Amino acid sequence: xxxxxxxxxxxxxxxxxxxxxxxxxxxxxxxxxxxxxxxxxxxxxxxxxxxxxxxxxxxxxxxxxxxxxxxxxxxxxxxxxxxxxxxxxxxxxxxxxxxxxxxxxxxxxxxxxxxxxxxxxxxxxxxxxxxxxxxxxxxxxxxxxxxxxxxxxxxxxxxxxxxxxxxxxxxxxxxxxxxxxxxxxxxxxxxxxxxxxxxxxxxxxxxxxxxxxxxxxxxxxxxxxxxxxxxxxxxxxxxxxxxxxxxxxxxxxxxxxxxxxxxxxxxxxxxxxxxxxxxxxxxxxxxxxxxxxxxxxxxxxxxxxxxxxxxxxxxxxxxxxxxxxxxxxxxxxxxxxxxxxxxxxxxxxxxxxxxxxxxxxxxxxxxxxxxxxxxxxxxxxxxxxxxxxxxxxxxxxxxxxxxxxxxxxxxxxxxxxxxxxxxxxxxxxxxxxxxxxxxxxxxxxxxxxxxxxxxxxxxxxx
Numbered sequence: 365x366x367x368x369x370x371x372x373x374x375x376x377x378x379x380x381x382x383x384x385x386x387x388x389x390x391x392x393x394x395x396x397x398x399x400x401x402x403x404x405x406x407x408x409x410x411x412x413x414x415x416x417x418x419x420x421x422x423x424x425x426x427x428x429x430x431x432x433x434x435x436x437x438x439x440x441x442x443x444x445x446x447x448x449x450x451x452x453x454x455x456x457x458x459x460x461x462x463x464x465x466x467x468x469x470x471x472x473x474x475x476x477x478x479x480x481x482x483x484x485x486x487x488x489x490x491x492x493x494x495x496x497x498x499x500x501x502x503x504x505x506x507x508x509x510x511x512x513x514x515x516x517x518x519x520x521x522x523x524x525x526x527x528x529x530x531x532x533x534x535x536x537x538x539x540x541x542x543x544x545x546x547x548x549x550x551x552x553x554x555x556x557x558x559x560x561x562x563x564x565x566x567x568x569x570x571x572x573x574x575x576x577x578x579x580x581x582x583x584x585x586x587x588x589x590x591x592x593x594x595x596x597x598x599x600x601x602x603x604x605x606x607x608x609x610x611x612x613x614x615x616x617x618x619x620x621x622x623x624x625x626x627x628x629x630x631x632x633x634x635x636x637x638x639x640x641x642x643x644x645x646x647x648x649x650x651x652x653x654x655x656x657x658x659x660x661x662x663x664x665x666x667x668x669x670x671x672x673x674x675x676x677x678x679x680x681x682x683x684x685x686x687x688x689x690x691x692x693x694x695x696x697x698x699x700x701x702x703x704x705x706x707x708x709x710x711x712x713x714x715x716x717x718x719x720x721x722x723x724x725x726x727x728x729x730x731x732x733x734x735x736x737x738x739x740x741x742x743x744x745x746x747x748x749x750x751x752x753x754x755x756x757x758x759x760x761x762x763x764x765x766x767x768x769x770x771x772x773x774x775x776x777x778x779x780x781x782x783x784x785x786x787x788x789x790x791x792x793x794x795x796x797x798x799x800x801x802x803x804x805x806x807x808x809x810x811x812x813x814x815x816x817x818x819x820x821x822x823x824x825x826x
Contacts, residue, residue, distance in 0.1 A: 427538035440504025493572035510559025557739030588662020688788030690744035
């Protein structure tokens with residue numbers, strides 16, 4: 365199969381021109397570098413990696429793949445578990461096509477190709493704006509928005525998909541479609557939360573918000589950490605339950621069971637944030653300060669720099685993934701049980717020492733946009749957001765089993781009590797990702813219209 369694809373690649377070279385960069389030599393260092401992923405879970409090696417440098421080259425590549433029946437996946441930041449393919453297909457790597465144009469007066473920005481989240485954050489901040497963005501600087505911004513996109517500003521901005529104003533998309537026939545409210549309102553509805561399943565989005569126009577919406581004149585968010593011995597988890601989680609449910613104060617963050625370097629000692633860490641006047645953060649977190657943690661620190665951080673402390677988590681390679689499921693409430697007893705699961709995990713799989721089991725909260729609900737979309741998680745304020753990281757391939761199944769056990773404990777027995785976040789997990793029933801009356805049926809109908817043969821994955825095809 366690989367040899368037949370390589371013959372077809374020669375046809376693409378002839379039609380697209382010699383300046384289209386196509387990598388086929390698997391022993392070449394450049395090929396190997398582009399084949400690297402944030403996670404090695406499910407990573408495959410394609411027959412070729414194609415690097416278009418313009419929208420025209422992207423379109424020609426997609427048209428060639430459709431005409432030649434060559435399966436393909438698209439790579440932006442390289443963090444998706446699903447944008448990998450074996451020798452039966454090719455990767456369309458957008459790293460040579462990237463850009464952002466900000467319109468400060470209209471409070472919007474046009475994102476192109478593989479633009480990364482940090483680049484978007486900096487460009488917007490320089491124009492006095494911010495938007496919903498994830499916790500990883502090198503994450504591809506467009507896929508983040510298309511898949512929903514949770515954010516540290518969700519209670520102010522809504523999800524990433526709520527920021528989408530319009531798009532340019534290459535469809536399953538190889539045509540460029542202008543996705544706007546006026547021209548394609550149903551498709552716009554669909555790509556706001558399920559965009560990867562309908563086409564290759566080359567350009568996205570997103571909404572920006574003035575920095576003053578953060579509740580201060582400095583464009584900052586207060587970030588802090590509270591560190592406790594794991595033995596105090598019962599006491600700390602009792603205080604945290606009250607704090608997390610108090611919507612009168614703009615607190616949010618993660619309660620993490622982890623073994624941070626360099627000591628690798630099991631620890632309970634509260635990674636906290638506060639939106640508003642940063643001077644009020646000590647009042648909002650007084651109950652944690654009163655517990656006299658081993659470490660208590662914090663301060664204002666410019667919004668564009670809030671993810672800068674996560675660089676170690678962004679390294680490529682090893683076996684990494686997020687287990688992200690929505691919850692209705694914080695179950696203290698369940699959380700304490702997950703600590704035992706985590707302890708058993710790192711005992712049986714010492715290579716998973718960097719894994720953390722995390723409960724994520726926002727004391728205020730996600731902002732709901734004034735329009736309907738495929739995104740259906742606005743009613744979820746709490747998440748089990750486990751970060752899985754291990755190095756031994758032999759422990760792959762066992763680590764997942766511990767993660768699944770943790771999630772099952774926090775979910776409890778009632779299916780109506782939880783949801784799945786499709787940017788983080790796609791293994792459970794699809795009804796848990798696209799909830800709400802008629803929503804999944806509409807998505808399936810639109811999939812039949814725009815991509816009936818599954819050029820852009822078989823998701824939503826019955």
